[in-house]
Amino acid sequence: MNYGRDELDGAMIISKTLSKSDIVGNVVLPKTQVMSVLTRMNGVTDEGLDNGFEVQVHDIIEDDLCTVTLKRIDDTKYYFGTGWSIMKHSLDLVEGDVLKLYWDQFENKFIVLNFQYKTMGIMINV
Numbered sequence: 001m002n003y004g005r006d007e008l009d010g011a012m013i014i015s016k017t018l019s020k021s022d023i024v025g026n027v028v029l030p031k032t033q034v035m036s037v038l039t040r041m042n043g044v045t046d047e048g049l050d051n052g053f054e055v056q057v058h059d060i061i062e063d064d065l066c067t068v069t070l071k072r073i074d075d076t077k078y079y080f081g082t083g084w085s086i087m088k089h090s091l092d093l094v095e096g097d098v099l100k101l102y103w104d105q106f107e108n109k110f111i112v113l114n115f116q117y118k119t120m121g122i123m124i125n126v
Contacts, residue, residue, distance in 0.1 A: 011036045012103040013113070020095045023088065026079045027099065034070075034078040037103040049078075056109035057087055057101065064090055065109075 014033045022028065038044055044053055049072040058065045068083035080087070091112065093099060100113040 008102055008113075012040060012105070014099075014101045014103075014110075016099045018093055018095055018097050018099055023093065023095050026081050026084050027088075029070075029078045029080065031076070031078055040103060040105040042105075042108060052081060054083075057112060058107075058109050059091060059112040059114070061112070061114060062090075066090060 014029055014037060016022070016027065016030060018027065038049075041055075049070065052069040052071045054067050055070050056065055056067055066083055066087045068087055069081040070078065071081045072078050091099075091114070101110040102113050103109075104111050
């Protein structure tokens with residue numbers, strides 16, 4: 001898939017403006033966006049989310065691949081735990097940056113969207 005030119009399914013995108021607490025600790029992800037992505041993730045169970053489910057995140061610009069743990073707390077919060085620190089430093093993320101990830105269900109990994117892409121026929125600058 002050419003993520004810069006192909007149309008992406010907006011329901012598979014998680015987008016979050018990073019706060020100071022996201023940078024200092026673990027990033028809390030938007031629940032509705034995560035739940036939308038979970039419908040297309042293979043092998044994810046409630047128990048797996050409660051204990052932590054490892055997912056890969058691929059920065060295709062730098063060709064850097066890292067693994068982070070997606071966790072759920074009390075059915076209300078989703079966050080990246082283990083691996084988030086490495087990922088945020090690898091991507092040079094700071095407070096105020098927008099983290100945008102696309103779940104590629106065929107590759108079974110998140111793709112970092114830090115470039116211009118199309119979603120539902122509209123070009124969006126990232």
